[in-house]
Each structure stands twice: as structure tokens, then as C-alpha cells.
Amino acid sequence: MAPLIAYLLLLAGAVHARHDNYEGHLLYRIWGPSHQISSLEASIDILSAKPAAISSSRQLEALIRLSPQEKEQWLPYFEKNDMGYKLVSDNLANILRAEESQINRARETANTNSTITWDAYYNSEQIFKYIDEVGEKYPNLVTVINAGLSYEGRQIKYVRISTTRFENTRKPVIVIDAAVHAREWVTSPVALYLIEQLVTGADKELLEKIDWIIIPMANPDGYEYSINEDRLWRKTRSKSHEGADECPGVDGNRNFDFHFGSRPASADPCSIIYEGPSAFSEPEIRVIRDAVMSNLPRTALYISLHSYGNMFLYAWGHNGTLPSNGLALHLAGIRMATAIDKVKLDKATPYIVGNAAQVLYFTSGTSRDWTRSVGIPLTYTMELPGYEYEFIVPPTYIKQIITESWAGIAEGGHYVLNMYN
Ligand SMILES: *[C@@H]1O[C@H](CO)[C@@H](O)[C@H](O)[C@H]1NC(C)=O
Ligand SMILES: *[C@@H]1O[C@H](CO)[C@@H](O)[C@H](O)[C@H]1NC(C)=O
Numbered sequence: 295m296a297p298l299i300a301y302l303l304l305l306a307g308a309v310h311a312r313h314d315n316y317e318g319h320l321l322y323r324i325w326g327p328s329h330q331i332s333s334l335e336a337s338i339d340i341l342s343a344k345p346a347a348i349s350s351s352r353q354l355e356a357l358i359r360l361s362p363q364e365k366e367q368w369l370p371y372f373e374k375n376d377m378g379y380k381l382v383s384d385n386l387a388n389i390l391r392a393e394e395s396q397i398n399r400a401r402e403t404a405n406t407n408s409t410i411t412w413d414a415y416y417n418s419e420q421i422f423k424y425i426d427e428v429g430e431k432y433p434n435l436v437t438v439i440n441a442g443l444s445y446e447g448r449q450i451k452y453v454r455i456s457t458t459r460f461e462n463t464r465k466p467v468i469v470i471d472a473a474v475h476a477r478e479w480v481t482s483p484v485a486l487y488l489i490e491q492l493v494t495g496a497d498k499e500l501l502e503k504i505d506w507i508i509i510p511m512a513n514p515d516g517y518e519y520s521i522n523e524d525r526l527w528r529k530t531r532s533k534s535h536e537g538a539d540e541c542p543g544v545d546g547n548r549n550f551d552f553h554f555g556s557r558p559a560s561a562d563p564c565s566i567i568y569e570g571p572s573a574f575s576e577p578e579i580r581v582i583r584d585a586v587m588s589n590l591p592r593t594a595l596y597i598s599l600h601s602y603g604n605m606f607l608y609a610w611g612h613n614g615t616l617p618s619n620g621l622a623l624h625l626a627g628i629r630m631a632t633a634i635d636k637v638k639l640d641k642a643t644p645y646i647v648g649n650a651a652q653v654l655y656f657t658s659g660t661s662r663d664w665t666r667s668v669g670i671p672l673t674y675t676m677e678l679p680g681y682e683y684e685f686i687v688p689p690t691y692i693k694q695i696i697t698e699s700w701a702g703i704a705e706g707g708h709y710v711l712n713m714y715n
Contacts, residue, residue, distance in 0.1 A: 313394070315524060318362050319386040321683070325355040326377035332655030334358075336559035338368065339526065339566055341685035342602045342677075343654055345646065354654065357684050359386060359526070382683070390525050393686050400689040410486060412693050415479050417521055418514035422451045424486060425510065429453065432493045435501070441581040444515045445532040450581050452509040455492050457502050466594035466710050469670075470703070471509040471582050474546040474598060474661070476516030476527045480678055480687040480695055481599035485510035487696035488703060496700075500707040505592075507585050513546055513578050525686070528566055530578055535571040537563035544570035547598070547675075548657070549579045550664035553612040557658045569659050579661075586665055594710040595626075596665040596673040597703065601687070602680030604643055606631055607650035609666040609673065612658045614651035619671055624648075626672050626709045633705035634698045642679050645702075650675060672710070676702075 324331065325346050331354040334340065339359045346353035360368055372379045383389055400414040410416060410424045429438035437454045444450055454460060470488060472481035489508050492501050511517065515531035529543030541564035548560050551573035555561070560569040574580050586596065606627040609617050617623065624647060631645035638644075646653055650662065657663075665673040678699060681691045 312523070313387040313390040313525065316359075316386040316390060316526070318384075320360050320362070320365055320384055321382040321386055321389075322358050322360060322379050323355060323382050324358055324372060324377055324379045325353060326372075326375065328352045328354040328655060330375060330377060331356050335567060335655065336562060336565040338364070341526075342680060344603045344605070345653060357382065389683060389686070393525075393688065397689050412483060412487065412696055414689050414692075415483070418448060418511050418517050421482060421486065421511045422449065422514075425451045425453055425489075428489060428493060435493050436489075439585075441509075441585065442577060444513070444578055445530060445534075445576070446515040448514040448518075450509075450512070450514065450578065452507065452581075452585065453489055455489065455501070455506040455508065458505075460505050460589065462505075463592060465503060465505050465592065466714050467505045467507060467589045467592050468595045468597075468707060468710065469507045469509075469586055469593055469665075470597050470599065471512050471585075471661070472599040473510070473514075473517055474512045474578075474582070475600060476513050476520040476529065477525065477685075478528075478599075478601040478678075479517075479520070480601055480692060482510050482517075483692050484599055484678060484696050484699045487700055491700050491704075497704055497707070499711065500704060503711055504707055505589065507588070509582060509585060512582060515578075516543065516546075529568065530576050532570075532576055534575060535563055535568075540564065541568070544568055544576050546576055546579050547600070547661055548659040549574060549576050550583070550659050550661050552660070552664040552667050553658040555658070556612065557656065560658060567657075573659065582661060586668070586670070590669060593670050594672060594713065595706055596661070596670050597676050597706070598661045598674070599676055599678065599699075601678040602684050603677035604645045604679045605653060605675075605677040606645060606647045607653060607662065607675040607677065608648070609650070609663045611650035611660050611663050612656060614649060614656065616649060617666055620649075622713075623672060623674075626706060627674060629709050630676075630702040630706045634702040637698045637701050638679070639681075639694060642681065671713075672706070 341357045343356040346355040429436045472485040520527040548569035554573040608623040627647035662675045
């Protein structure tokens with residue numbers, strides 16, 4: 295109880311000033327040829343991107359944030375380059391304040407008997423506490439791993455779920471991570487709900503025949519910073535690189551050791567997609583690396599939870615070609631997407647399944663490509679739905695998103711079991 299109250303007070307006290315840094319910032323939807331949209335990636339804050347609805351194949355649509363000064367600079371550029379743009383909101387700070395009030399109201403009415411409910415967001419301490427509680431409640435199924443410290447010294451905890459303590463090496467393993475990108479808050483509830491569904495036996499086959507490694511809060515430093523200081527923070531909070539005083543933090547999903555350093559756009563510490571001084575420079579990313587490597591030969595499926603965009607993206611993201619098992623990657627992706635689409639809200643667009651570079655744009659150093667390169671057959675970046683603004687998710691949608699995502703990931707688990715039988 296005590297931490298919850300403290301946290302509520304903290305939120306209530308800070309609500310007025312916290313979002314001032316986005317006062318007058320504008321949200322625009324822009325669209326154009328994919329090479330043009332992707333060339334903006336290092337210089338503009340792209341909140342989400344997706345293939346354009348009406349498309350002569352390679353058209354992308356993106357939601358971006360512009361400060362008033364950036365607006366003066368970029369709108370003429372869009373005009374000159376025949377890109378479309380449309381104002382979505384003329385004050386981002388108001389949207390963030392509204393989100394925060396909604397979260398506070400959700401917390402006040404939340405069922406206080408349990409540390410976590412599915413209608414509010416929680417800080418990293420509460421998430422780790424929940425993980426410990428699950429471990430205590432299901433000691434025969436759950437092992438809590440204290441995997442190591444974040445850059446700022448927070449203990450990163452994750453769970454291994456197994457009916458055979460990971461000793462039956464004939465079982466396939468599935469690895470899931472969440473919150474590598476700090477601002478993508480809704481990814482953690484999806485991972486936590488997955489844990490809950492598994493341990494409570496919602497699908498006995500998935501529990502008994504598969505070993506699970508689930509990392510619900512990969513980047514607690516960045517996450518806390520996005521709660522307390524800057525809602526749109528995406529990176530870690532490390533300061534081990536040159537230029538860190540001015541621009542701390544690394545994009546965790548560019549920090550994996552796969553074609554690292556091959557894209558100039560990721561070399562600038564101040565870019566939102568900064569890859570870091572070296573591959574695996576981030577302690578948070580080494581936690582994921584080590585979890586993946588721990589049972590590599592029998593790991594069949596890896597999913598990194600991100601948001602937003604309703605997509606399953608697979609390798610290779612650095613050059614746009616398909617791995618040798620491209621067909622299986624596509625089929626498994628379609629199976630998961632179809633399971634989700636069956637239970638999605640009517641207003642949500644169907645999931646897109648495809649090669650990351652062909653659907654969106656080129657990337658290097660991603661977890662999806664690295665996990666495929668070390669031999670895991672099925673690896674995906676899963677972009678959850680955004681609803682409303684496609685960059686923050688009102689807490690009223692959490693239940694829908696965790697339920698439909700569970701349906702999709704469970705389907706992925708069954709695909710893996712068929713693969714092994
Ligand atoms: C909390 O737990 C108590 C005792 O078990 C129960 O009487 C009460 O109804 C619960 N409250 C809610 C909101 O579930
Ligand atoms: C794309 O990358 C993969 C993985 O590194 C490699 O096997 C393949 O040959 C590359 N394809 C092209 C056209 O460069």
C-alpha cells in the first residue's frame with residue numbers, strides 16, 4: 295500500500311509542471327515515399343510510422359512531433375519535397391496532461407488488493423515487486439532472475455516459467471522482452487499479463503510444453519525518466535559515451551551486435567536512434583543478450599514488444615532481404631496477427647506482417663535481427679496498437695491490448711509446438 299500512495303502523491307504534485315517542455319509542440323501526420331520519411335528518422339522525433347493506407351507500394355505515413363521552431367524549418371521542406379502533412383494537435387503538452395489525469399483517476403479507482411491491476415500504469419519498482427510476488431506465489435513454476443543492474447543501479451528482474459525448472463532440454467523456449475523503449479509504456483502490462491495467464495493455467499499446453507523467459511521491464515532508468523521528467527523519453531539513461539553530458543542515453547534497439555555501426559544516422563549521440571559507443575554497451579541490453587543466450591539451442595521464438603503500429607516485423611531489417619526461413623517467419627507472423635485481428639476492436643486496423651525494411655525502413659543493431667542471426671528461427675518486433683494518438687495509450691485500452699496480444703502470442707506458442715512435433 296505505502297509505495298502506491300507515495301507514487302500517487304508524487305504524480306499529483308508534479309502534474310502541472312512536468313509537461314511544460316512540450317508546451318506548444320505540434321503533432322503532425324506526414325506521408326510520402328518511404329526513403330523520404332526514413333531519411334527524417336535521425337532528425338525528427340517520429341512517434342510512429344506505418345505503410346500509407348492508399349499506397350503506390352512504398353509510401354509511408356508517420357506521426358511526428360515538432361517544436362514551434364522545428365515547424366518553421368520542416369513545413370517548407372515537406373512542401374518542397376511533395377510530402378503531405380496534416381496537423382493532428384497544436385499542443386502536445388495538453389495531450390500529455392490529459393493522459394496523466396486519466397492515469398491518476400484510473401489508479402484511484404483501481405482494486406487496491408493487488409499490486410497490479412490491468413487498468414493503470416505502474417512505476418518500475420511496483421512492476422519488480424509484482425514479479426517478486428508472482429515468484430513467491432508460484433515457486434514451482436516461476437524463478438525470478440536478478441539479472442543485473444541498470445546504468446543508474448536498479449536491479450533488473452525477470453522471470454523464467456517452467457514446469458520442469460528448465461531441466462527438460464527437449465522443450466522449446468520462448469523469450470519475450472518489453473519496455474526497451476522507455477516511452478512505450480503499454481508493452482510492460484502485455485508482458486506481465488502473459489506471465490499471469492501462464493502461471494494461472496489459462497493454456498496448460500503452453501505452460502507444460504514450453505519454457506518461457508519473460509523480461510517485462512528491460513529499461514527501468516528510461517522508464518522512470520519518462521514517468522517523472524520527459525514522457526517521450528525513448529533511450530536508456532547511460533552516460534558512457536562521448537557527448538553524454540548534452541545527450542545521455544542510447545537507443546536500446548540499435549545497440550545489439552548485428553551490423554552495428556553501419557548506419558550514419560545512428561552514430562550521433564543526440565539522435566533519438568543513437569546506437570551507443572559499441573554493441574552491447576548498455577547493461578540493460580546485455581541482460582537481454584544473456585537471457586537469449588542462456589538457452590539458445592532450444593529457443594524457438596523471440597518477440598520484442600514495442601509500440602505503436604499493429605505490426606509483426608521480421609528480419610532482415612538492415613538490408614531488406616529475407617532469411618532462409620522467410621516463409622516460416624511470415625506464416626507464424628500471420629498466424630499470430632490473425633488471432634489478434636479476431637478479437638481486436640473494430641476501429642483498430644488489422645495487423646501488418648512483413649520484413650521490417652520493406653514495411654518500414656532500414657535499421658541496424660536491432661534485437662529482432664540479432665536474435666535471428668544467432669540462430670533463433672522465429673524472431674519479431676511486435677508493434678502493439680496505439681489507439682487514439684498512436685503514441686500514448688490511454689489506460690482504458692490496456693485491458694483490450696493485453697487480451698488481444700495474449701491471443702496472438704499464445705498462437706505463436708502453438709505454432710512453435712507444431713514445429714517441434
Ligand atoms: C479486498 O479484499 C477484501 C478481503 O479479502 C475483500 O473483502 C474486498 O472485497 C476486496 N476488495 C476489492 C476491491 O476487491
Ligand atoms: C542481407 O543480410 C543477410 C544477413 O546478414 C545476408 O545473409 C544477405 O546476404 C544480405 N543480402 C544482401 C542482398 O546483401
